[in-house]
Amino acid sequence: MKYTLLLLCALAFTVSKAQRSGMNEDFEISYDSMDQVKVELNLSEDQLAKWSEVNEKYYPKLQAIEKIDSLENRQRLMRVRRILQDRDAELKEFVFAAQWDKYQTLQRQEQRKRMKLRRQEMMMKRKQRLQEEKKEDDGGLDDR
Numbered sequence: 001m002k003y004t005l006l007l008l009c010a011l012a013f014t015v016s017k018a019q020r021s022g023m024n025e026d027f028e029i030s031y032d033s034m035d036q037v038k039v040e041l042n043l044s045e046d047q048l049a050k051w052s053e054v055n056e057k058y059y060p061k062l063q064a065i066e067k068i069d070s071l072e073n074r075q076r077l078m079r080v081r082r083i084l085q086d087r088d089a090e091l092k093e094f095v096f097a098a099q100w101d102k103y104q105t106l107q108r109q110e111q112r113k114r115m116k117l118r119r120q121e122m123m124m125k126r127k128q129r130l131q132e133e134k135k136e137d138d139g140g141l142d143d144r
Contacts, residue, residue: 050094
């Protein structure tokens with residue numbers, strides 16, 4: 001599973017600077033995991049070279065969006081999605097249908113993991129907030 005995570009980092013430009021609320025994606029390419037990409041999707045050397053080339057083409061675009069502070073999270077997300085759709089369209093041109101299906105399956109699995117982690121983080125924050133509110137309420141009663 002850890003290798004799948006690394007694979008998806010290389011495939012989908014993982015999250016690096018996303019401390020913005022609502023944005024938990026890192027757009028840094030993990031070049032050390034391109035071997036895992038090759039193995040997981042059974043890419044030929046030519047396909048792997050093209051895959052890397054496409055990633056290198058779109059990486060600066062994603063970085064540029066990440067540096068624009070005036071964008072709201074929703075606008076940023078919409079732009080990122082548009083770029084990733086364009087990138088995926090180019091990737092799809094040189095991979096076989098079975099490879100593409102596996103890539104999409106891995107992306108969905110990784111998205112589910114991220115969503116599960118995000119839900120867990122939100123629940124923990126909520127629990128902490130409720131505990132802090134309870135402490136504040138308890139402290140207020142002592143002053144009466």
